[in-house]
Amino acid sequence: MQLIIGLGNPGPGYADTRHNIGWLVLDALGTALGASAFVSDKRHRAEIAEARHAGQRLLLVKPQTFMNLSGESVGALMRFHKLSPQSVLVIYDDLAIPLGTVRIRPDGSAGGHNGVKSMIAHLQTQVFPRVRVGIGPQPPGIKSEQFVLARWNPTERPLLPGSIELAVSATRAVLEQGTEAAMQAFNGLKAAAGAP
Numbered sequence: 001m002q003l004i005i006g007l008g009n010p011g012p013g014y015a016d017t018r019h020n021i022g023w024l025v026l027d028a029l030g031t032a033l034g035a036s037a038f039v040s041d042k043r044h045r046a047e048i049a050e051a052r053h054a055g056q057r058l059l060l061v062k063p064q065t066f067m068n069l070s071g072e073s074v075g076a077l078m079r080f081h082k083l084s085p086q087s088v089l090v091i092y093d094d095l096a097i098p099l100g101t102v103r104i105r106p107d108g109s110a111g112g113h114n115g116v117k118s119m120i121a122h123l124q125t126q127v128f129p130r131v132r133v134g135i136g137p138q139p140p141g142i143k144s145e146q147f148v149l150a151r152w153n154p155t156e157r158p159l160l161p162g163s164i165e166l167a168v169s170a171t172r173a174v175l176e177q178g179t180e181a182a183m184q185a186f187n188g189l190k191a192a193a194g195a196p
Contacts, residue, residue, distance in 0.1 A: 001057045001081055002175065004029065005074055007092040007115040010064045018135040019148040022092045023062055024160075025133060025167040030060050032168055038062065044080065045073045054176045070115040071122030078123065085128040089174060091167065092116060095148060097134035100159045100191040102170045105130050106179045112144070129179045133167045162191030 006026030007019075014020055030038070035051035038060070049060040059081075063073035078088060092115055097103055107127040110117035120126045138147045152160060166189060173182035 001059065001083060001087065003059050003061055003074070003077060003081070003083065003088045004171065005061045005063065005070070005088060005090045005119075007067060007070050007090065008062060009067050010062075014149070016151045017149050018095075018152065019067060019093055021133050021135060021164070021167075022090075024164050025091045025131075025171070026060050026062060028164050029168045029171055032172070033058070035060055040064075044077045046077065053172070056175065058175075067115040067118075069118055071118035071120070074119055075122030085123045085125045088119075088123065088128045089171065090116065090119065090128065090130040091133060091171060092130065093135045093148060094132035095134075095136045095138045095144060097132060098136050098190075099134050099156055100163045100166070101134040101189065102163075102167050103132040103134075103187050104170055104174060104179060104183045105132065106183075129174060131167055131170050131174065133163065159191065166191040 004026065006022035008014065008023035009019060030049050030051065033051040033053050035049040038047040038049045041048045045064050047062040047064060051058045051060060061077060063070040065073045074088060092113060096111065106129050109126060110120055138144060170182060170186040173185055
């Protein structure tokens, strides 16, 4: 079994913000894989959908703890299903890379991302694969928190569908080919504006 985690914040006020691109990617991945509908798992404070792909059972997970406490939900699910951290694949926004690009990594620090920081704390390791979805560049004079919690602007919106599609393809590549091969294939690629 593999947990595919999309990081985001619950509630309509956050639905269209940059910080929630992990959930947009997870929704698109679920559609691509023919996953079940997301249902509430109150025990683990998450919304979860199920799918099968590349011979694996997948749980697509949206933690409902708010971003900064994401690790509480993920850690509880991982322990419940008796999974190792390497069975957790995390998709999240990264303002250090431009919108329209993704970066796959097998491990690493939180890089200032509070959701990932919470996951590292609760999984007690930073060795778990992740798909970082670019939302940058962050304009000068705007605080990071302001930027990630703001809605997409008209310049960004044409790049959003292609960026999501690229992240879905990158996630599938990690599942099908492994992290290293997916890194070779997708790190450095740029989505085209207006891609489906």
